[in-house]
Amino acid sequence: MKEIDRNNRVAIVGGTHGNEWIGAYLVKKFEQFPQLIQREHVEGFTLLANPRAFAAGRRYIDKDLNRCFRSENLADLTVSSYEENRAKEICTLLKPKCNSQTDWIIDLHSSTANMGITIIPVSDHPHNLRLAAYLSSINPQVRVYRWQGSEQEKSCLRSVCSLGCAIEVGAIAQGTIDARLFQQTEEIVCAILDYLNTVNQETVLALDYSLVIYQGIEAVDYPRNEKGEIQAMIHPQLQSQDYQPLHPGDPMFLTFEGEPIAYIGDSVVYPVFINEAAYYEKGIAMCLTNETKISKVMFTEALRDP
Amino acid sequence: MKEIDRNNRVAIVGGTHGNEWIGAYLVKKFEQFPQLIQREHVEGFTLLANPRAFAAGRRYIDKDLNRCFRSENLADLTVSSYEENRAKEICTLLKPKCNSQTDWIIDLHSSTANMGITIIPVSDHPHNLRLAAYLSSINPQVRVYRWQGSEQEKSCLRSVCSLGCAIEVGAIAQGTIDARLFQQTEEIVCAILDYLNTVNQETVLALDYSLVIYQGIEAVDYPRNEKGEIQAMIHPQLQSQDYQPLHPGDPMFLTFEGEPIAYIGDSVVYPVFINEAAYYEKGIAMCLTNETKISKVMFTEALRDP
Numbered sequence: 001m002k003e004i005d006r007n008n009r010v011a012i013v014g015g016t017h018g019n020e021w022i023g024a025y026l027v028k029k030f031e032q033f034p035q036l037i038q039r040e041h042v043e044g045f046t047l048l049a050n051p052r053a054f055a056a057g058r059r060y061i062d063k064d065l066n067r068c069f070r071s072e073n074l075a076d077l078t079v080s081s082y083e084e085n086r087a088k089e090i091c092t093l094l095k096p097k098c099n100s101q102t103d104w105i106i107d108l109h110s111s112t113a114n115m116g117i118t119i120i121p122v123s124d125h126p127h128n129l130r131l132a133a134y135l136s137s138i139n140p141q142v143r144v145y146r147w148q149g150s151e152q153e154k155s156c157l158r159s160v161c162s163l164g165c166a167i168e169v170g171a172i173a174q175g176t177i178d179a180r181l182f183q184q185t186e187e188i189v190c191a192i193l194d195y196l197n198t199v200n201q202e203t204v205l206a207l208d209y210s211l212v213i214y215q216g217i218e219a220v221d222y223p224r225n226e227k228g229e230i231q232a233m234i235h236p237q238l239q240s241q242d243y244q245p246l247h248p249g250d251p252m253f254l255t256f257e258g259e260p261i262a263y264i265g266d267s268v269v270y271p272v273f274i275n276e277a278a279y280y281e282k283g284i285a286m287c288l289t290n291e292t293k294i295s296k297v298m299f300t301e302a303l304r305d306p
Numbered sequence: 307m308k309e310i311d312r313n314n315r316v317a318i319v320g321g322t323h324g325n326e327w328i329g330a331y332l333v334k335k336f337e338q339f340p341q342l343i344q345r346e347h348v349e350g351f352t353l354l355a356n357p358r359a360f361a362a363g364r365r366y367i368d369k370d371l372n373r374c375f376r377s378e379n380l381a382d383l384t385v386s387s388y389e390e391n392r393a394k395e396i397c398t399l400l401k402p403k404c405n406s407q408t409d410w411i412i413d414l415h416s417s418t419a420n421m422g423i424t425i426i427p428v429s430d431h432p433h434n435l436r437l438a439a440y441l442s443s444i445n446p447q448v449r450v451y452r453w454q455g456s457e458q459e460k461s462c463l464r465s466v467c468s469l470g471c472a473i474e475v476g477a478i479a480q481g482t483i484d485a486r487l488f489q490q491t492e493e494i495v496c497a498i499l500d501y502l503n504t505v506n507q508e509t510v511l512a513l514d515y516s517l518v519i520y521q522g523i524e525a526v527d528y529p530r531n532e533k534g535e536i537q538a539m540i541h542p543q544l545q546s547q548d549y550q551p552l553h554p555g556d557p558m559f560l561t562f563e564g565e566p567i568a569y570i571g572d573s574v575v576y577p578v579f580i581n582e583a584a585y586y587e588k589g590i591a592m593c594l595t596n597e598t599k600i601s602k603v604m605f606t607e608a609l610r611d612p
Contacts, residue, residue: 028535029562057587058364112479173418173479175583179539179560229334233485254485256335277481281363 008200010044010104010164011094012037012189016066016157017278018053019174022182023108023167026189041200042193049090049107049157052082057175059278070155087157094160104196105164106189107157110172110181112277113286114240117184119144120166122158128165129294133211134195135188142188143243145272145289147216165192171240174277214243214270214289221283223253223261231255234275234285242272246288253285314506316350316410316470317400318343318495322372322463323584324359325480328488329414329473332495347506348499355396355413355463358388363481365584376461393463400466410502411470412495413463416478416487418583419592420546423490425450426472428464434471435600439517440501441494448494449549451578451595453522471498477546480583520549520576520595527589529559529567537561540581540591548578552594559591 012030014023027046030037037044048054050065062081068074069087079085094102105122119135119142121128132144145168147153158166167188169181222230232253238246245268246252253261263269269288273279276286318336320329333352336343343350354360356371368387374380375393385391400408411428425441425448427434438450451474453459464472473494475487528536538559544552551574552558559567569575575594579585582592 025536025562033563112482171479173477173581173583175480175586176418176581177536177539178545178581179542180545182539182562183564230331230483233483233488236486239484239486256331256488257339258489275479275482275484277479280481 008041008043008196009102010037010042010106010193010196011047011102011161012044013047013049013105013107013157015051015054016049016107017059017064017109018050018055018061019057019059020108020110021054021175021177022110022169022172022185024048024054025177026108026182026186029186036190037193039193039197042197044193047090047093050083050086052086059174064278066157067152067155069157069159073155090157091160102161103163104192105158105161106192107164107166108185108189109166109168110174111168111170111273112173113170113273113275114242115143115168115170115272116243117142117188118168118272119188120158120168121146122164122166123162125162127163129211130207131165131192131195132213133207133294135191136211137207138191139188141184143214144211145214145216147287211294213292213294214272215292216272216287216289217269218288219284220252220271220286220288222280222285223255230280232261235260238271238274238286240274242274243270245269246271314347314349314502315408316343316348316412316499316502317353317408317467318350319353319355319411319413319463321357321360322355322413323365323370323415324356324361324367325363325365326414326416327360327481327483328416328475328478328491330354330360331483332414332488332492335492342496343499345499345503348503350499353396353399356389356392358392365480370584372463373458373461375463375465379461396463397466408467409469410498411464411467412498413470413472414491414495415472415474417474417476417579418479419476419579419581420548421449421474421476421578422549423448423494424474424578425494426464426474427452428470428472429468431468433469435517436513437471437498437501438519439513439600441497442517443513444497445494447490449520450517451520451522453593517600519598519600520578521598522578522593522595523575524594525590526558526577526592526594528586528591529561536586538567541566544577544580544592546580548580549576551575552577 014027027048030046053060060083063083065083068083119132121132135142169185172178223232224230232255235251235254237251246263247268248265250263251260252263270291271286271288274286320333333354336352359366366389369389371389374390425438427438442448475491478484529538530536538561541557541560543557552569553574554571556569557566558569576597577592577594580592
């Protein structure tokens, strides 16, 4: 099969979380102006993933939709929550539409953390890494984050495709739109479509094959008491410092009484998703990452991929 | 009655909106360390106003609690929502506790708008203006906002007292805590208690009697289509520019298609609550204010007040 056939249907998904409005309103814009997501060799189509949560202005109604896509959940006939049933619907919508599978997925998210423009590849498939490298090369603000092989990844909406990425932009409060981030997100989506259009013409893009991935290694919770109540806040020196180095001994939290709590670790890490509102209930104050350089070999393999 | 008797019981209220966590967690801190809100001549006490919404991480369960305090609502025996009933409970809790009325109220709020540290006096009572002038004088970051005499004011929780203020801090995403804003809010609460303690000793504080009030004149909605869907975002040049001058012709909104929409008006205004998440459903994109200087006369009257 030629690449031109493999990459031509691209699902652009917004509102997987109903209070992340940049993706939801971008999907509505693309619905109104569908020519914006068409290319000669690419057919973009949209999906508002969680319309009930979007209408309610909430992340979800019953359960986080982005944790409902594990195979065993999708096969489970006994599920009753809105999001678990919606996940099954989405699989039906994305997979066999027009007698064609969805080839690529772009799942649009936003964060209260200062994530800038973050690309989260669906997998380490060389095609995904090439795309990430391309986006990094045309926009130095783009960062690439992965939480490789975790159980959580398998439950995400984007796991329905092996090609594609989530886009996580921030900082932005839930239930709001920020015009600058809206435009930047639209630019990234269009850049992906342009890239796939070029690839589908079997044009070899000039890439410098350098890619830094922030590889998730540990989720850190807030200090809590025996009742589970948080006892400290993100330290002011760490607030909004996503992707910046955190050294052993650097302040990480500040108790409500004003006592700093330091990061205890052996080596420098790069925290992301710092103070993400939706993660308080998940027991995550931030995700620690390693800065990892991807070797040229992986890209070369990508070029040999059928 | 001496002022020392009039000003000694101060209600410190947090979590009126359940997803505004700075106030809620500050109340929890004060509950744990009650000595922090005691002074020789001031008795502070706390109230977590909407515990169910706080537990749910939402602004409210059925209805905005801060719109439930109109006299006719409080007298209505047929109300059934959680917040309408909670409003009645709060009136019972605040008014007759320990055979004494609540003398002052401090209602702690936060905003996704860049409100900095905003004081919203309960009324134009000279005591409230004096307090606002004092807080402005010790902290130049403090701004004073009023929406005088509106119907909405009468429905706010703070309307149960004629003395006191709301404190509105931001920008902060709903359902998060920002350590710096938390500490700044605590400092302002303590400054108010210190001030009242001094006033209660009948000490005349040196005030320069200058006070700028940002006086609300108009709430502006987002451009919407016939279905009520928003058609534009806050313009990037206006985003986060709360309290900065907006001149006729300056860009106000940006449509999703990228067209700027200018402010049409006769004179310069100072928008606040720009892009407040909770106000989308209320049809408010921002509140326009006038910058108003309060004359010395009003403070002099305050000094003659019994």
